Amino acid sequence: MNFLPNVIFAIILFIGIGFFVKNIRKLKRNIYLGKDANISGDSKTRWKNMARIALGQSKMVSRPISGILHIIVYIGFVIINIEVLEIIIDGLFGTHRIFSGIGSLYGVLIGTFEILAALVFIAVVIFWFRRNVVKIKRFLSSEMKGWPKLDGNLILYFEIVLMGLFILMNATDAEFQSMNSGNVISQFFAPMFEGYNIHLIERVAWWMHIIGILIFLNYLYYSKHLHILLAFPNTYFGNLNPKGQFNNLEAVTNEVKLMMDPNVDPFAATADDASVPDKFGASDVQDLNKIQLLNAYSCTECGRCTSECPANQTGKKLSPRKIMMDTRDRLVEVGRNIDANKGTFVDDGKQLLGDYITNEELWACTSCNACVEACPISIDPLSIILEMRRYLVMEQSAAPMELNTMMSNIENNGAPWPYNQMDRLNWKNE
């Protein structure tokens, strides 16, 4: 017996999975650069949300065309991967279609895979047309130029090739075709290969299929397509509070309590163990929390947030999708910096605020939560916008002039306009 193919297969599998695991570790390290997030609420609700929103795709169908196409690709992807298990066993042990021993059920299984593969193929082709031919506004935004556009298309090409190889591999498998069970789609392609060395074609298709899957797996880390994995933890950690509730900064609460406490001695020397107060708000990715960084990696740039954003709809620079993409890009940059400097971050003179996200974008937000509502996987761009506004106002005093006026009014007379607090009840006599 010749064991060489099995050994080669094992090596390829090991390298493919090993490299992926290495990158996932890096991804986790990058997410852990963020601050601890407050994860309130019971885990039962969180599991339910994950089941409903990620597994059940509940928010996808609010846009029926892309939603239904996405569900086809999603179901196809998940179910066809059962076939990968057989491929791995066959590859490692030199068997051929090891599960075919289970009898007629095998035909049903492979038949289902073939139909799904055909449906996925069609859906992906439609997706390609939507991205490249049909002028859909959310795919044409400025942040979608260059790599994001190529990335979106590469994913579609990957899927077209993988589905094609799956059908090809079945069509050129003489043994499988002779079973005449489960070859619902491939039987129509089988006659095209008569007269060729179909055994060779089948082997090539089989190898390319599994190598393609491993390459695709490793492509994820560099792509927006990471969402196929991260949508699950991301929906689990999704916000459970009312959307209007913004967190109260604890560092500020401590300061305010101190200011309001009549028993505090204002001249007391600071205790030796007094820590420097936290930086207020966020100017870079390390100031955000872990969930916000996970959000950034989970975003698949579909742009539903941006197309619902009132600021974006009326021509302002703000795009919630760009906020997420910028956060990820900066986080990747910080991660590379750490890799290049033996595990420590060396100041590169850059930050998320200014170098990626401009003040103009941040000040255009109406905090209306349309982006948060629109996201099919519970990403919260608004929380990042708020953290960065906090930095601008509390660390840099860089609010727009009119907002400074509003805030000094509140400070001086308890209303955003210059009216006297003593006059608050005058309306009853007017």
Added chain:
Amino acid sequence: MSDVLKVPTMAEFMAQGKQPEVLFWVGCAGSFDDRAKKITKAFVKLLHKAEVDFAVLGAEESCTGDPAKRAGNEFLFQMQAVTNIEVLNAYEVKKIVTACPHCFNTLKNEYPSLGGDYQVMHHTQFLKSLLDEGRLTIEGGKFTGKRITFHDPCYLGRANDVYEAPRDLIKKLDAELVEMKNCRKKGLCCGAGGAQMFKDAEPGNKEVNIERTEQAMETKPQIIAAGCPFCNTMMTDGVKNKAEGQIEVMDVAELIANANDL
């Protein structure tokens, strides 16, 4: 208005050793904005009609801190919050109603962790409960058969999932409630939230309130109903720009008060 409204304060209640059923949190817009003051008065008339034992804080009320918080000034927000909470807790306030969704959201969601735990209701929710308890009756009156579209305030709708209370009230007017293409969870902002009310918009090709007014106009309404003083201002400005004199912008409380000839 010549006849003076009876608006008791918490201080007066306390002097008599009594507690009101509910505190009416008027808010800055409701206290000072000329348009919003009319909403405040309409709501007070409804409270009287339903014989609700209410009080206001009057000069002891101060901004909840909402615009400061949304603008990023957490310090100012918490200073306001802690001060207000001291006043509210001193009066042992249990239940608050407000006609401003921003005050509603802040009092309900952001005060508890700072020590202010109250049952907070938006005025449309409160009016709905009065209706359900039979304390208030709503007649269509002059609004019977009128086309009314409701603009969801972000801080009532998406922010707190309150969509039906204002609609239930409008339906009681025997009016024809028509929905905009973007309503409820998908409601488009009026453009005032997140402290935008107090500044010019960033450069763009349109104002948000114009976009929203156009969406409202597509439903060919006679009245745009609002549930927020800031939305009211934005939509009123939008109507002035696009359909002066053809469409009225009214708060849900005003609709009900007017229908009842109050």
